[in-house]
Amino acid sequence: MALTVQDLRARKGGEPITMLTAYDAPTAELIDEGGVDVILVGDSMGNVVLGYDSTLPVTVDEVASRTAAVARGVEEALVVADMPFLSYGTDRQTSIENAGRMLKEARADAIKLESGEHTVELTERLHQLGIPVMAHLGLTPQRINELGGYTQQGADPEAAQEIVDLARAHEEAGAFSLVLEHVPANLAATITEELEIPTIGIGAGPETDGQVLVFNDVVGLGEWSPPFAEQFGDVRAEMESAIDGYVDAVSDEEFPAEEHSRYADELDDLY
Numbered sequence: 001m002a003l004t005v006q007d008l009r010a011r012k013g014g015e016p017i018t019m020l021t022a023y024d025a026p027t028a029e030l031i032d033e034g035g036v037d038v039i040l041v042g043d044s045m046g047n048v049v050l051g052y053d054s055t056l057p058v059t060v061d062e063v064a065s066r067t068a069a070v071a072r073g074v075e076e077a078l079v080v081a082d083m084p085f086l087s088y089g090t091d092r093q094t095s096i097e098n099a100g101r102m103l104k105e106a107r108a109d110a111i112k113l114e115s116g117e118h119t120v121e122l123t124e125r126l127h128q129l130g131i132p133v134m135a136h137l138g139l140t141p142q143r144i145n146e147l148g149g150y151t152q153q154g155a156d157p158e159a160a161q162e163i164v165d166l167a168r169a170h171e172e173a174g175a176f177s178l179v180l181e182h183v184p185a186n187l188a189a190t191i192t193e194e195l196e197i198p199t200i201g202i203g204a205g206p207e208t209d210g211q212v213l214v215f216n217d218v219v220g221l222g223e224w225s226p227p228f229a230e231q232f233g234d235v236r237a238e239m240e241s242a243i244d245g246y247v248d249a250v251s252d253e254e255f256p257a258e259e260h261s262r263y264a265d266e267l268d269d270l271y
């Protein structure tokens, strides 16, 4: 049976939750078969697949299209669509319509919002309507122009308290889980202890209820990855070697070989 948001809530304090991003069907299928619990169609697609230098240009259409592809590749994992910059938190009607598209059109199971004061009421409304919301606090990359850099958040007592208060407010509003990004490990541990919903950390230390990373960082596909990510493979080197192999084989006239080529006997008299 496919994982539900209720199953995820029940994992609080239990076996660590695993979450990875994916942006296409075949990758999502591999991740799903690998037993990962949650697949996030992250707006990090802006950086890692669409060639932008931030997540800000990513559109609702782009996330919806990629989410639909991912959902087609997945059988077991929970599929979460990441709402892009300015697709929510402006007016309520548009926010609900955009979030609704992810479930109605793209077949996501839930959505994620970069959270703040402006998303407490919206989270409650979406929850009431039947759209499960994953909250996201700490480093929220859609605020890069306010933040000035992708630095650790909540490192002083006042900023930490603000995150704790917002975490509680979003739990109360009905969020089913909370991503904590690039915050001190001791702050993430405290929030994890205080909340009843599972926390999922990225650059937030070992004491959250789960971990999330960007797929490209995990397999070693990107040229660059954040300091808190770990590379568990070197897919980039594999790709480079396959591309070199192809170019060499064509240049040396070794590809295509006999086994790749079909001849039509009927043409023998003509040519």
Ligand SMILES: Nc1nc(=O)c2c([nH]1)NC[C@@H]1CN(c3ccc(C(=O)N[C@@H](CCC(=O)O)C(=O)O)cc3)CN21
Pocket: 044, 047, 048, 055, 141, 148, 149, 150, 151, 152, 182, 213, 214, 216, 217, 222, 224, 225, 226, 227, 229
């Ligand atoms: N490939 C990829 N992986 C990610 O995890 C990721 C993205 N892209 N794009 C969207 C956001 C941006 N993220 C980032 C990006 C950079 C740092 C980083 O380098 N932080 C340093 C320097 C901060 C600074 O001074 O600007 C640090 O030491 O905190 C952290 C998280 C996480 N997200």
Ligand SMILES: CC(C)C(=O)C(=O)O
Pocket: 021, 040, 041, 042, 043, 044, 045, 082, 179, 181, 202, 212, 213, 214
């Ligand atoms: C890193 C995760 C939490 C994210 O928001 C994304 O990939 O866009």
Ligand SMILES: [Mg+2]
Pocket: 042, 043, 044, 082
């Ligand atoms: Mg994101």
